[in-house]
Amino acid sequence: MQRPLIIALDLDNKEKRLALLESLKGESLYVKVGMELFYREGNKVIEQLKEEGHRIFLDLKLHDIPNTVQRTMKELAKLNIDIVNVHAAGGQKMMAGAREGLETGTSSGSRRPVLIAVTQLTSTDEQTMQDELLIQRPLTEVVQSYALLAKSSGVDGVVCSAQEVPLIHQACGTSFYTVTPGIRRVGDEVGDQKRVVSPGQARELGSWGIVVGRSITGANDPLQVYREMKQQWEGL
Numbered sequence: 001m002q003r004p005l006i007i008a009l010d011l012d013n014k015e016k017r018l019a020l021l022e023s024l025k026g027e028s029l030y031v032k033v034g035m036e037l038f039y040r041e042g043n044k045v046i047e048q049l050k051e052e053g054h055r056i057f058l059d060l061k062l063h064d065i066p067n068t069v070q071r072t073m074k075e076l077a078k079l080n081i082d083i084v085n086v087h088a089a090g091g092q093k094m095m096a097g098a099r100e101g102l103e104t105g106t107s108s109g110s111r112r113p114v115l116i117a118v119t120q121l122t123s124t125d126e127q128t129m130q131d132e133l134l135i136q137r138p139l140t141e142v143v144q145s146y147a148l149l150a151k152s153s154g155v156d157g158v159v160c161s162a163q164e165v166p167l168i169h170q171a172c173g174t175s176f177y178t179v180t181p182g183i184r185r186v187g188d189e190v191g192d193q194k195r196v197v198s199p200g201q202a203r204e205l206g207s208w209g210i211v212v213g214r215s216i217t218g219a220n221d222p223l224q225v226y227r228e229m230k231q232q233w234e235g236l
């Protein structure tokens with residue numbers, strides 16, 4: 001499959017979501033269902049998006065005790081989603097439990113969802129990580145180390161900034177998934193994101209997939225911005 005541009009469907013009501021999808025009608029999409037949308041519209045929205053032929057990254061970032069994460073993943077596997085995630089900070093046992101839960105919950109003949117782990121949120125910079133989370137290491141070292149921990153726990157890839165992708169490839173190999181949010185065109189508002197790159201830079205750095213939210217969802221013409229960012233991402 002071509003490396004995807006994943007659209008984060010972060011919108012504050014159903015009407016806006018439907019209007020956005022209508023404006024992108026005819027495009028074969030990879031969409032991200034985050035907490036805002038899932039907690040509002042539940043499993044139904046997953047079924048609808050699947051019926052419309054879209055691929056789905058369910059971004060719930062599970063982070064709990066291993067038993068709870070394992071049992072929850074068993075339930076999520078039944079939703080027929082393509083990617084799902086946890087926080088790597090939950091540790092090895094939790095991540096291994098997540099994988100086991102997904103395997104148990106995937107029905108025979110279906111494909112297990114790809115499991116990825118968040119290393120450090122792209123809204124976190126090194127200063128904040130050190131001052132607030134009390135992790136006294138360089139951020140790149142932490143991201144690389146969490147990626148290695150994820151890999152050794154049976155996880156298929158990570159969420160990180162594209163800035164860290166070369167280091168992750170070095171440590172975990174190039175077939176380890178790297179899904180990278182914090183994507184902006186030059187001149188776009190950055191908002192709360194800290195480790196930001198453009199779609200073209202993400203391609204050059206080797207990201208497997210990019211996640212784009214507000215640059216598209218907040219645009220006057222989402223289709224035009226989607227196409228422009230996709231072209232940059234694909235190097236066209």
Ligand SMILES: O=c1ccn([C@@H]2O[C@H](COP(=O)(O)O)[C@@H](O)[C@H]2O)c(=O)[nH]1
Nearest residue numbers: 008034120121122181182211212213214
């Ligand atoms: O480290 C992370 C993990 C997840 N995200 C999610 O990606 C999108 C980004 O949205 P933008 O509007 O393009 O900033 C959003 O849904 C986040 O929850 C992330 O940004 N960073």
